[in-house]
Amino acid sequence: MKWLAGLLTLALLAGLGGLWWLHQPLDTGAGQPTLDLSIEPGTSPKAVAQAVVDAGAQTSPLALYAWFRLSGQDRQIRAGSYEIAPGTTPRRLLAMLVRGEESLRTVTLVEGWNWRQVRQALAKAELLKPESQSLSDEALMARLGRPGVPPEGRFYPDTYSYAKNSSDLKVLERALKAMDRQLDKAWAARSPGVALKSPDEALILASIVEKETGKGSDRAMIASVFHNRLRIGMMLQTDPTVIYGLGEAFDGNLRKVHLRTDTPWNTYTRAGLPPTPIAMPGKAALMAAVQPASSQALYFVARGDGSSHFSASLDEHNRAVNRYQRGQKPAD
Template identity: 60%
Template sequence: MRFLRNLLLLIVLGALLGLGAGWWWLQQPLQTASGEPVLVEVPPGAGAQRVAERVAQGGVQVPAWLLGAWFRLSGQARDIKAGTYEFAPGITPQGMLGKLARGEQALFSVQIIEGWTFRQALQALRGNAELTQDVQGLSERDIMALIGYPGRHPEGRFFPDTYRVARKATVSSVLRQAAQAMDERLAKAWAQRDPATPLRSADEALVLASIVEKETGLESDRAQIAGVFSNRLRIGMRLQTDPSVIYGLGERFDGNLRRVHLDTDGPYNTYTRVGLPPTPIALPGEASLRAAVKPQSTRALYFVARGDGSSHFSATLDEHNGAVRRYILGR
């Protein structure tokens, strides 16, 4: 009887020691072979042991059999989510499982620049090796349908910003996020518009904002430039904005805007046609959206670049011609 009691006591003590050792191990920091954070790809449908093997193969110094056993015994193995994860030296087995179960994937920054055209943004995303390329070979029309905007023209529809996305995220998912961000920013701006605006819709505000974006990089001038164009729209005066003509030329533009370009009629030639061009001409940022819907009250109908990034504004043609002679012709 005493032997059985002693045996039972040894079993209990062994179990307690095992549990204690296991708990201790779960709290121990793990190291990486390189001493730097490592990226581990967890494929869809991977079981606990396969995930553990991926972690060990990725450079985390841990016995794969032991880590896999922990994943299974934890009861959270089914919660592990596919994706790309970053594990820094010092992470514990318990912390690792928590990250995997919560789906806390490694993130990186993707930037879309204010004033880019859609094609420039698409080119940058297609050239990003961290993204999964799922729009290669697709037309602009097909891309818009893929991200949930069928029949929409892509220009101007993506908000320029820095987006934090999971590594190996698809290009289409980044575009979808940027399109939704522009929807939100545009709706917010349009709701705050000046009641006296000549613009008839949020879409027109987006077009004007894109022109303002291309006309100046100086935030302090944007509202006044929007005021000039608003004044012209009210009186039916042509906008005569070079960036719109350049956009219409597309790949034919060689960096030199000539008189023949200004005289040749086309949908984007605001020298030959009254009103806004048919679509935006670039991706406007928040400051340009705000300027388009809340332009500065001004008598100016003209502006010319001073050469230092700022613009000179004029209310009359004579004053404008004088500014052109001074700032453009140097007379």
């Protein structure tokens, strides 16, 4: 058998020089910084050895296969996407394949991003197969097993690693399941009497808290304001929902006319929560939405340093607006 010839070759090498071949760098060819090696699940050790040669390594597949067998680790080789760098020896190659040291890339989904920004990030991700690009939102969510569910806010913001040439649908599937887990944990830990009826409402409110928060320590108070408004039937009147409803038409300057322009997400013209999240909330925003601070605050205004001033009455709020937004000194 041919593999026996490889075994005999290694045995001869062992007798002549202590398996020196195992420590000699594989020839990866002139001008090749790295060789890409892809091993599918179920690939036999012999086929793995041939795949290394097919990837461009100038060596004997029989010798490689013989080494795999002699090592006793031939059945421990893991499927994956690998890079064979110049200087890699047969010994190092096998260790890499057994440990599953794949050549991974990463893509980061940022807290507060909307679905359009997620799509853009995936499209720009290095060596990520763009299978989602040709799919409508509806078709994409159906592929992920959530037909009829809008994608906005459904993916957890985090950094995801992936093997070269993986499908972006796999990344989205992981992000979707991660958000499911975080939302389930948050909903299970909700405070008694929160003004929310379901995990979906918690996700929507968390997305608003995420967009409204300039300083992390204010999240629970911002959530408290919206809970208090929901309890008394007061309009949420939050600018980020208006901006979201304007979509790509928003030029960065929110005007009074926009506050009067009705969309399903305009919380100045429509009561209650908007129909979908407006962004991806992180863990802190999810927890703030279900564990708001205990307060009577109904208003807040940015101080200009990232933090917010909270008020329980409109008069107090107007004074805070004059002070922090208009630069007027409070009366003595």
